[in-house]
Amino acid sequence: MDKGLHLYNTLTRTKELFEPLQPPNVGMYVCGPTVYSDVHLGNCRTFISFDLIFRYLKYSGYKVRYVRNITDAGHLEGDRDEGDDKFAKRAKLEQLEPMEIVQKYTLGFHDVLRMFNTLPPSIEPTATGHIIEQIEMIKIIMDNGYAYEANGTVYFDVEKYSASYNYTILTNRNLDDMLANTRELGGQDEKRGRLDFALWIKAKPETIMRWPSPWGVGFPGWHIECSAMSAKYLGDEFDIHGGGMDLAATHHTNEIAQSEACSHKQPAKYWMHTNMLTVNGARMSKSAGNGFLPAELFTGDHPLLDRGFSPMTVKFFMLQAHYRSTLDFSNEALDASEKGFRRLMNAVNLLDKLVPAAESDFEIAPIAANCIKAMNDDFNSPVVIAELFEATRIINTVYDGKGKISAAELGKLKKLVSDFVFDIFGLKDEDASNTELNDVLEMVIDIRKAAKENKDYATSDKIRLGLQSMGIQLKDSKEGTTWNKV
Structure with a gap:
């Protein structure tokens, strides 16, 4: 081409x-x-x-x-x-x-x-x-x-x-x-x-x-x-x-x-x-009773929905299919998109916590080039998302201490995320705007930290498991404790 x-x-x-x-x-x-x-x-x-x-x-x-x-x-x-x-x-x-x-x-x-x-x-x-x-x-x-x-x-x-x-x-x-x-x-x-x-x-x-x-x-x-x-x-x-x-x-x-x-x-x-939307393989339409209004999708107030899904989850779900392809809605597909979107946002939130090294195990330019190539091919957003998940893997690897990234490559990685996740796809971290949730979790993390320092491991584990049951996972590292939704 x-x-x-x-x-x-x-x-x-x-x-x-x-x-x-x-x-x-x-x-x-x-x-x-x-x-x-x-x-x-x-x-x-x-x-x-x-x-x-x-x-x-x-x-x-x-x-x-x-x-x-x-x-x-x-x-x-x-x-x-x-x-x-x-x-x-x-x-x-x-x-x-x-x-x-x-x-x-x-x-x-x-x-x-x-x-x-x-x-x-x-x-x-x-x-x-x-x-x-x-x-x-x-x-x-x-x-x-x-x-x-x-x-x-x-x-x-x-x-x-x-x-x-x-x-x-x-x-x-x-x-x-x-x-x-x-x-x-x-x-x-x-x-x-x-x-x-x-x-x-x-x-x-x-x-x-x-x-x-x-x-x-x-x-x-x-x-x-x-x-x-x-x-x-x-x-x-x-x-x-x-x-x-x-x-x-x-x-x-x-x-x-x-x-x-x-x-x-x-x-x-x-x-x-x-292209058109389908629901569980059938064409979406009001007369068939399987048409969703956006508000119904967000709240889950529809007989075909198990629960509600956030606007960014729905948008991410749509971007995972090419605009000319049929897009099929199902609870399972939306669940998978929600997990994928959270995985991407969790990695994005770790970017500022990465510490650059003198050398790098990763090159970001090929990923960025593949993203441009995909968008130049009739706006192929699904391929771009696959490349962004490769960037997600790199972020998690470096954060876990299993790989190194130089300052130059880290700068390229941040630009890649800024360009494609935010500027081109128009996604946003919905949890980041929830300041009340962030403040409460930071307070809970501080309480757990104090419990661990006092060797009160029962309280520490109770907090970790309790948050996990609510879909919030804590991750400890030498830089401190971070959280993400799972």
């Missing part, structure tokens, strides 16, 4: 050398949440994955403009412009104004991502804040002959577009098969073609979220917002467009069509999609 960052492009279905349109600047657009309910775990995996990508691009020296939208208007229950307005439906259910629903779930979304220690995007535009831009884009698409108005609703003409462009370029589906598998138009249907989708939707009398337009009062279709906002903040052509793989077949396919029909340019150079 050539040197440099390679990423898998869903558009070409190949792994390609990443070449930004305007290096060193990178434009990245990721489809954000629809804020009418709590963010689900599948969303979280997507945003954690693109946070990793954002962090690594910045680490690699790129200046990144990361745009992640908030869908807060006009999203119907069906991808093909059918069903009820989800915001109005939720507002009626909770007896709130639609924008109260937006505010409530936007804040909840941000709270969850803060718990996962993700960086905020450069820009987080909302659909309701860009109605004018969406209307202007629809006008251009109509002027270019790829959309038509019918009774106050504007539809995109897929078959006319397909005569000039490849509508299925992202999924490689057969257009004739898609037409054959789409329902016949009813006599009252306003659409000219079976695959046509709405750019602007006429408001019903009961519709609450509505805006004036050249075609009457209505609201934008779901797909047009991303085309309009990505063009405004990243231009007609930009580098990376991302989201969950469930968006590729309809939402992202229609985004490409809208953007090309407007500017005659393919909007994104690289398309990236995260």
Whole structure:
């Protein structure tokens, strides 16, 4: 493989050398949440994955403009412009104004991502804040002959577009098969073609979220917002467009069509999609009863969970799988990730206690190089984690007095941990922020130390075994006593 960052492009279905349109600047657009309910775990995996990508691009020296939208208007229950307005439906259910629903779930979304220690995007535009831009884009698409108005609703003409462009370029589906598998138009249907989708939707009398337009009062279709906002903040052509793989077949396919029909340019150079979540081998979904909200996973308040798991444990679990691979949740897998994460954090906390020697039994540069190589190979976080566990082995070996490390190599080791554990992966030691727990344990360790000095070994052992039963292990060495969770 050539040197440099390679990423898998869903558009070409190949792994390609990443070449930004305007290096060193990178434009990245990721489809954000629809804020009418709590963010689900599948969303979280997507945003954690693109946070990793954002962090690594910045680490690699790129200046990144990361745009992640908030869908807060006009999203119907069906991808093909059918069903009820989800915001109005939720507002009626909770007896709130639609924008109260937006505010409530936007804040909840941000709270969850803060718990996962993700960086905020450069820009987080909302659909309701860009109605004018969406209307202007629809006008251009109509002027270019790829959309038509019918009774106050504007539809995109897929078959006319397909005569000039490849509508299925992202999924490689057969257009004739898609037409054959789409329902016949009813006599009252306003659409000219079976695959046509709405750019602007006429408001019903009961519709609450509505805006004036050249075609009457209505609201934008779901797909047009991303085309309009990505063009405004990243231009007609930009580098990376991302989201969950469930968006590729309809939402992202229609985004490409809208953007090309407007500017005659393919909007994104690289398309990236995260894979789905499964639970004990079955696809995760609310209807199947096996979908977790983040809060349920943290508290363990779900029939399929034996107990709760911390945000960093869940994040570490997600990073142990490549973003394009299926990720299967189970109690056993989460238990294993928790142990692995604690092992890593315990070693990290020993770094400042290592005493450098004149010579070194270890070289850190090959480990760091392997980490860079893995990240350059389509952000292969599982391989990086394997290398970090090799660093963990070195830390424990030196701390136990079974190996030596020089000051120069120790400096490299600390930089490796700082770069990959904290800066790129965005992990943090949750126990380190628990000052009350730290203070109590330090006091208990001092009591045990005094007991040992007074030859009160019964008390010393009672403290050690008692802490061990609570999942806290003490480790004695000539430098003193340390503790870690097991």
